[in-house]
Amino acid sequence: MSLTWLRVALAFYGVGLLYALVALTRTSEILSKIALHAAYLGMVFHLVSLTEAVVQSGQLASASIHNAESLLAFLIMIVFMLAYLVYKTTSPGIVVFPLVFLLTFVAATNQQPLVVTSVAVKHSWLAVHILMIFTGYAALFLSFGASILYLLQERALKSKSRSGMFSRLPSLQVIDDIGYRSLMLGFPFMTLGLIAGSVVAAFAYGKVDFLDPKILLSVLMWAVYLLMVYTRLEAGWRGRRAAMLASVAFVTAIVAWIANYFSGMHRFIAS
Amino acid sequence: MRFQLIGVNHKTAPVEVRERLAVPESRLPDACKKLMEHPAVSEGMIVSTCNRVEFIANMKNGAGDLRDFMSEYFQVDRSQFESHLYEFKEDDAIRHLFRVASSLDSMVVGEPQILGQVKEAYATARAVGAVRAQLDQLLTRAFAVAKRVRTETAIGSSSVSIASVAVELAEKIFGNLQGKCVYLVGAGKMSELAARHLLAHGASSIFVANRTYDRAIRMAQKFDGQAIEFSRLYDTCDAADIVITSTGAPHFIFRPEHAEKFLSKRRNRPMFFIDIAVPRDVDPEMNKLDGIFVYDIDDLQQAVSTHVADRKKEAEKAEAIVSGEVQKFHARLQTLDVVPTIVSLQDHLETIRQAEIDRVRGRLGSLTTDQEMAVEALSRGIINKIMHTPISTLKTAARDPESTTVVDLVRRLFNLRDSEKDKAADKEAAITGQSNRGAHN
Numbered sequence: 001m002s003l004t005w006l007r008v009a010l011a012f013y014g015v016g017l018l019y020a021l022v023a024l025t026r027t028s029e030i031l032s033k034i035a036l037h038a039a040y041l042g043m044v045f046h047l048v049s050l051t052e053a054v055v056q057s058g059q060l061a062s063a064s065i066h067n068a069e070s071l072l073a074f075l076i077m078i079v080f081m082l083a084y085l086v087y088k089t090t091s092p093g094i095v096v097f098p099l100v101f102l103l104t105f106v107a108a109t110n111q112q113p114l115v116v117t118s119v120a121v122k123h124s125w126l127a128v129h130i131l132m133i134f135t136g137y138a139a140l141f142l143s144f145g146a147s148i149l150y151l152l153q154e155r156a157l158k159s160k161s162r163s164g165m166f167s168r169l170p171s172l173q174v175i176d177d178i179g180y181r182s183l184m185l186g187f188p189f190m191t192l193g194l195i196a197g198s199v200v201a202a203f204a205y206g207k208v209d210f211l212d213p214k215i216l217l218s219v220l221m222w223a224v225y226l227l228m229v230y231t232r233l234e235a236g237w238r239g240r241r242a243a244m245l246a247s248v249a250f251v252t253a254i255v256a257w258i259a260n261y262f263s264g265m266h267r268f269i270a271s
Numbered sequence: 272m273r274f275q276l277i278g279v280n281h282k283t284a285p286v287e288v289r290e291r292l293a294v295p296e297s298r299l300p301d302a303c304k305k306l307m308e309h310p311a312v313s314e315g316m317i318v319s320t321c322n323r324v325e326f327i328a329n330m331k332n333g334a335g336d337l338r339d340f341m342s343e344y345f346q347v348d349r350s351q352f353e354s355h356l357y358e359f360k361e362d363d364a365i366r367h368l369f370r371v372a373s374s375l376d377s378m379v380v381g382e383p384q385i386l387g388q389v390k391e392a393y394a395t396a397r398a399v400g401a402v403r404a405q406l407d408q409l410l411t412r413a414f415a416v417a418k419r420v421r422t423e424t425a426i427g428s429s430s431v432s433i434a435s436v437a438v439e440l441a442e443k444i445f446g447n448l449q450g451k452c453v454y455l456v457g458a459g460k461m462s463e464l465a466a467r468h469l470l471a472h473g474a475s476s477i478f479v480a481n482r483t484y485d486r487a488i489r490m491a492q493k494f495d496g497q498a499i500e501f502s503r504l505y506d507t508c509d510a511a512d513i514v515i516t517s518t519g520a521p522h523f524i525f526r527p528e529h530a531e532k533f534l535s536k537r538r539n540r541p542m543f544f545i546d547i548a549v550p551r552d553v554d555p556e557m558n559k560l561d562g563i564f565v566y567d568i569d570d571l572q573q574a575v576s577t578h579v580a581d582r583k584k585e586a587e588k589a590e591a592i593v594s595g596e597v598q599k600f601h602a603r604l605q606t607l608d609v610v611p612t613i614v615s616l617q618d619h620l621e622t623i624r625q626a627e628i629d630r631v632r633g634r635l636g637s638l639t640t641d642q643e644m645a646v647e648a649l650s651r652g653i654i655n656k657i658m659h660t661p662i663s664t665l666k667t668a669a670r671d672p673e674s675t676t677v678v679d680l681v682r683r684l685f686n687l688r689d690s691e692k693d694k695a696a697d698k699e700a701a702i703t704g705q706s707n708r709g710a711h712n
Contacts, residue, residue, distance in 0.1 A: 153443075157444065158558055160566070173444065174446050236539035238561075239539075241561065
């Protein structure tokens with residue numbers, strides 16, 4: 001049943017995806033409004049789907065693992081909506097909607113029930129670990145999206161061609177604020193998430209295996225994240241350099257995600 | 272009503288002519304009164320701005336020539352301005368007024384001031400009693416049309432001056448300009464104008480550096496800003512978010528190495544250089560640095576001309592709106608005209624009279640020609656007596672601001688409609704009504 005709701009949500013996110021594609025070529029105020037409302041509805045169904053999953057499994061932790069992509073997509077949407085509430089712009093949607101759609105799509109088509117083999121699942125620390133890390137991911141994605149928009153807008157201003165979608169993008173300052181704030185929001189979550197993960201590992205296995213590819217990559221990603229925060233605070237890096245760092249963090253995050261399938265500790269799928 | 276509009280504008284007359292014909296604001300009420308003294312004018316108003324002088328009048332019987340009035344009032348020989356005049360009547364006058372109010376006839380198409388100026392002219396003329404029923408309606412409609420044009424087209428949305436383009440760009444970079452610091456390098460007229468615009472949009476502090484320190488001080492005083500000695504330029508410039516350069520220096524004042532220093536001091540917060548000097552003050556290479564945006568005079572001019580072109584496109588849409596509105600207003604005037612109302616009122620009563628005579632004819636039996644004429648005279652007499660007061664009231668109402676209400680009321684009381692189709696329908700109804708009544712008898 002939760003899958004059905006998720007598919008409904010997916011359909012609504014599809015409108016957002018359409019908006020993102022159209023926004024690349026021209027601007028449409030109406031479509032942006034429609035996309036926003038579709039996104040609201042999508043989030044409602046998404047929440048229903050997630051809640052149902054939790055109720056079904058009876059556990060927050062195992063539900064989060066089963067619906068990892070779905071949960072991540074939902075958190076990204078929340079961060080996006082927060083940014084919208086503050087800045088009244090749907091522009092980050094150009095980057096956010098395709099990603100959310102992709103994640104939800106993967107979650108909605110993945111019908112094979114996951115079998116949890118890890119001994120650690122019942123631990124409530126695990127739920128904290130997952131939620132924290134995912135919120136960190138979501139913020140990182142939005143920050144990455146903002147830095148892409150910043151690059152586009154900066155290029156448009158420098159080339160002095162003031163046409164197309166760039167004329168409707170928010171000002172550099174606003175894009176920068178969105179990127180900066182989501183970066184600053186994501187960092188503590190990411191940090192606490194990693195700490196919670198270590199606690200889980202320490203309880204479950206008695207030690208933290210830093211050579212595990214997943215853990216190694218996660219720590220690497222955290223280091224890049226730290227570097228981003230540092231360069232931003234100390235040197236005020238933004239624009240091209242910040243976007244480059246954000247891309248590195250983004251790629252590391254994706255690789256770390258893929259590494260689930262190669263990690264001894266995070267492999268939940270029975271092979 | 273006979274609308275007539277006569278005048279000169281920036282397209283038809285050079286400033287030497289326009290200034291001869293301009294009516295200063297203080298003398299406008301008096302001029303309106305003088306215009307009303309003209310025997311052929313029943314209502315009138317005068318729009319006088321730096322780009323146009325126009326006389327708009329509702330003429331009695333359409334006769335009379337406002338040129339006489341102009342030459343008399345301005346004490347200028349007709350030959351001196353006649354060749355520059357344009358004159359519009361009826362629908363053309365309505366259209367012209369709508370276009371003026373909508374800023375389609377302005378030097379900078381879409382500029383918003385003209386509407387306010389027309390509104391003031393209207394208020395002045397109204398205050399001295401020169402604007403009454405018809406002109407009042409015309410002007411009220413003109414303001415509504417101007418509003419439609421502004422909301423339904425993008426005619427006034429883009430900036431068409433260098434200073435406003437500079438503000439627009441600054442807002443694209445900094446979001447809002449609240450608390451932003453503006454640095455003037457060189458104290459020219461143009462940079463002063465740009466600074467004024469930026470301040471009006473929220474920029475807070477102003478620094479002025481100039482080779483002649485005295486001029487820097489004078490300029491800084493105008494803005495409550497701070498004058499900086501030119502030798503300290505590079506040490507202080509990192510405080511600026513927006514730098515406007517307009518010096519007469521033969522070489523670049525700002526080069527990439529300076530910008531790099533500013534950026535590191537500013538922790539990479541962006542800087543916007545507006546270079547309005549020729550030869551240029553800012554090395555265009557600087558634009559390649561992250562966080563530095565350089566616009567020279569040509570870039571700004573380019574933006575202005577794209578916007579002007581955009582406005583032209585929007586102006587076409589606006590012209591279509593104006594055309595539609597002229598037609599609507601024309602139709603409205605016709606229904607408001609009392610003559611058709613009187614005619615249809617008479618028609619209406621005549622139909623009733625005929626119908627009633629036909630109805631009782633059977634009961635009267637055969638009548639002699641004398642009797643026939645007496646019945647005719649009796650019924651006609653009654654109708655004419657009853658009609659006398661309403662018709663004279665309608666005729667008086669036409670000269671009164673309340674005419675709309677009276678005409679509307681009469682039309683509603685007697686259920687008078689305007690179109691031919693309705694008339695045909697009425698006749699049909701009358702015929703069937705008759706046969707019905709006949710059947711009852």
